[in-house]
Amino acid sequence: MRTSxxxxxxxxxxxxxxxxxxxxxxxxxxxxxxxxxxxxVAAAKAPLNLDxxxxxxxxxxxxxxxxxxxxxxxxxxxxxxxxxxxxxxxFQPKTGGAISDDNLAVTAKDLAALDMPxxx
Numbered sequence: 466m467r468t469s470x471x472x473x474x475x476x477x478x479x480x481x482x483x484x485x486x487x488x489x490x491x492x493x494x495x496x497x498x499x500x501x502x503x504x505x506v507a508a509a510k511a512p513l514n515l516d517x518x519x520x521x522x523x524x525x526x527x528x529x530x531x532x533x534x535x536x537x538x539x540x541x542x543x544x545x546x547x548x549x550x551x552x553x554x555x556f557q558p559k560t561g562g563a564i565s566d567d568n569l570a571v572t573a574k575d576l577a578a579l580d581m582p583x584x585x
Contacts, residue, residue: 513576515569519556520549523571527579535572 511517511530522528525542532540539545548556553572557564 512580515553515573515576517576518550518552519545522553523577524548528576531572531575531579535575536568 481553502567513522513525513531517528519532522532524535548559551559552570553564557569
């Protein structure tokens with residue numbers, strides 16, 4: 466329950482941080498290379514991790530479930546389109562502390578578990 470409450474508070478802080486004027490004034494970075502299409506061979510074989518673009522994680526139903534559990538509200542945030550091409554590692558500093566190292570550690574563990582063979 467404490468983790469859920471902390472996650473809810475983190476997302477509330479994230480929304481406030483993203484909506485802040487500093488975010489709006491930041492120059493838009495050059496767009497990264499387009500992520501592999503969700504159905505492509507590269508996307509099917511590539512493990513989901515903190516370096517994977519958020520959009521690619523969210524495109525995988527299992528990855529989206531992890532994001533929705535560990536970082537509730539992230540995938541439905543009104544500004545999702547503006548940060549979806551960032552990885553979680555790239556995005557974290559932009560949140561003003563709303564996404565903590567602990568949040569990322571839990572998310573990394575849950576994403577890694579998606580690649581574990583069933584029954585382990």
